[in-house]
Amino acid sequence: MSELRFDDRVAVVTGAGRGVGRAHAMLLAAKGARVVVADIGGGLSGTGASAEPAETVAAEIRAAGGSAVACHASVAEQDSAARIVDTALQSFGRVDIVVNNAGIHDPALFGDLTAGQFQRMIDVHYLGTVFVTQAAWPHMVAAGYGRVVNTVSEAMLGGITQLSSYGAAKGAVFGLTRNLATEGLPSGIRVNAIAPRAFTRLSAAHSETLAAEMSMPMDVMDQINASMPPDLCAPAAAFLAHESCALNGEVLQTGMGGVARIAVVCAKGISSPSISVEEIADRIGEVMDVSDGYVAETAGTQL
Numbered sequence: 675m676s677e678l679r680f681d682d683r684v685a686v687v688t689g690a691g692r693g694v695g696r697a698h699a700m701l702l703a704a705k706g707a708r709v710v711v712a713d714i715g716g717g718l719s720g721t722g723a724s725a726e727p728a729e730t731v732a733a734e735i736r737a738a739g740g741s742a743v744a745c746h747a748s749v750a751e752q753d754s755a756a757r758i759v760d761t762a763l764q765s766f767g768r769v770d771i772v773v774n775n776a777g778i779h780d781p782a783l784f785g786d787l788t789a790g791q792f793q794r795m796i797d798v799h800y801l802g803t804v805f806v807t808q809a810a811w812p813h814m815v816a817a818g819y820g821r822v823v824n825t826v827s828e829a830m831l832g833g834i835t836q837l838s839s840y841g842a843a844k845g846a847v848f849g850l851t852r853n854l855a856t857e858g859l860p861s862g863i864r865v866n867a868i869a870p871r872a873f874t875r876l877s878a879a880h881s882e883t884l885a886a887e888m889s890m891p892m893d894v895m896d897q898i899n900a901s902m903p904p905d906l907c908a909p910a911a912a913f914l915a916h917e918s919c920a921l922n923g924e925v926l927q928t929g930m931g932g933v934a935r936i937a938v939v940c941a942k943g944i945s946s947p948s949i950s951v952e953e954i955a956d957r958i959g960e961v962m963d964v965s966d967g968y969v970a971e972t973a974g975t976q977l
Contacts, residue, residue, distance in 0.1 A: 678916045680707035684766040685915065686758055688712045688749050688806055689776030691727025694825075694870050697908040698773050699731055703740035705912065708766045711735070712745040712758045712806075713776070720750070720778040720794045741766075749776045749802030750794075759809035771915045772810045773823045774803040774847075781836040792839045799843035803850060811863075820863035821915045824851045826925055828869050828936075848925065855923030855972040864922045866914040869936055870907040871929025902930050909933075923972030939967040 685702045689695035691713030703709045711732040715724030728744035735742035743765045747757040762769040778798045780791055803824055814820025826848045829841035847867065854865040910928035913919055925936040941964045944957050954961065 678705065678913070678918060680705045680771075680912075680916070683707045683770040683917075684710075684762050684768050685771035685773060686710045686712060686762050686769055686806065686810065687773040687775060688758065688802065690773075691715055691731055694872050694904040694907050695773075695775040696727075696731050697904040698775060698911050699742070700735065700738075701905075701908040701912050702771070702773075702915065703735040703742055704738065707771065708741040709735060709743075710745055710758060710762045710765065711742050712747065712749070712761075714746055714748045716748075716778070718779050720780070720798055723748075749774075749806050750797040752805045752808075755802065755805030756809040758806055759813070762810075763813070768817070769810045769813050770817075770819065771821045771823070772807055773825075773911060773915060774806055775825045776802050777825065779840060781840065783836055784838045787839050792842075795839045795843040796846065799840070800846040800850070803847050807854070811858075814858075814863050815861045818862040819917070820858065820861070821917070821919070822851075822854065822858070822863065822865040823911050823914045824865070824867040826851070826867045826869050828871075828927065831936075851925070852923045852972055859922060864914075864919065866919075866921050866923065867925045868907065868911050868914065869925055869927045870904075871902055871927065871932075872904040872907050873902040906931055938970045939964050940970050942966045 680702055683706070685707045687695055687699040687702065687709060690699040690711040695713065699709050699711050711728045713728040713731075715727045716722045723746065725744070725746045728746055732742040732744040743761060745758050745761040747754040749755045749758070759769055776798060778794065780794065782791065807822055810820070824847050827841065827844040829837045830845035830848055832841065851865055851867045858865050907928045910926045910933050914921065914926065927934045927936050941962065944960050946953060
């Protein structure tokens with residue numbers, strides 16, 4: 675296969691000043707995209723701001739011969755998020771790709787989380803994705819083309835403690851991804867997501883807790899973390915951002931050198947004209963059996 679290039683394409687990457695977002699921005703730029711490096715430069719829990727992370731990455735891209743500008747606006751406020759897209763329009767005259775990567779992390783047990791902590795997760799992960807995408811959407815519709823790559827997490831599937839606020843916000847992004855995939859297709863817009871497996875400052879904050887829950891020595895956890903550089907997540911995001919990608923409404927788990935589909939499976943279940951509590955209890959094995967299940971699809975995926 676010939677190289678997948680992004681020449682003449684303009685990409686907005688949020689949270690691009692560090693970690694996975696930086697890897698996305700660097701790879702897209704290396705493949706010819708003009709990139710808006712958007713990052714407010716805040717702390718892990720969403721407080722503070724610094725222009726340095728975005729400026730540094732944009733400078734790295736330019737030093738390597740690419741084209742990039744920095745933007746320090748927050749995704750969590752509608753007007754501010756719109757300025758990110760405006761930066762693309764003013765600097766490069768168009769917007770073809772939006773990679774919604776900006777995120778925060780504030781793990782705690784459910785009973786200890788405040789309403790404010792839940793709200794910050796929704797503001798950044800979910801509404802941040804909504805606001806940036808909504809600002810770019812009419813321009814993509816007018817062009818008859820667009821690629822949106824959102825960021826979800828395996829945390830939305832459960833299984834790890836202290837991530838109820840984070841995982842729930844990512845679940846909202848999953849729902850948004852699926853619905854926008856259906857709505858955008860008639861306008862030539864495809865919307866997908868990645869679920870990164872990467873060791874970043876966000877995951878580092880939860881690393882010791884996770885090791886303890888898994889009864890894993892920290893030296894073993896450190897080895898696992900070392901196998902998850904953010905750069906290994908960027909190829910899947912770039913694929914989903916490319917014009918040749920036919921996927922729509924899909925989630926690709928990516929990292930550690932692997933890529934796999936995450937899908938919602940609907941079981942065949944049972945059916946009865948007079949279903950009762952007792953029948954459900956008696957036949958719960960059939961209800962839960964997914965061997966004859968099917969994957970819930972959105973419109974448009976063509977392989």
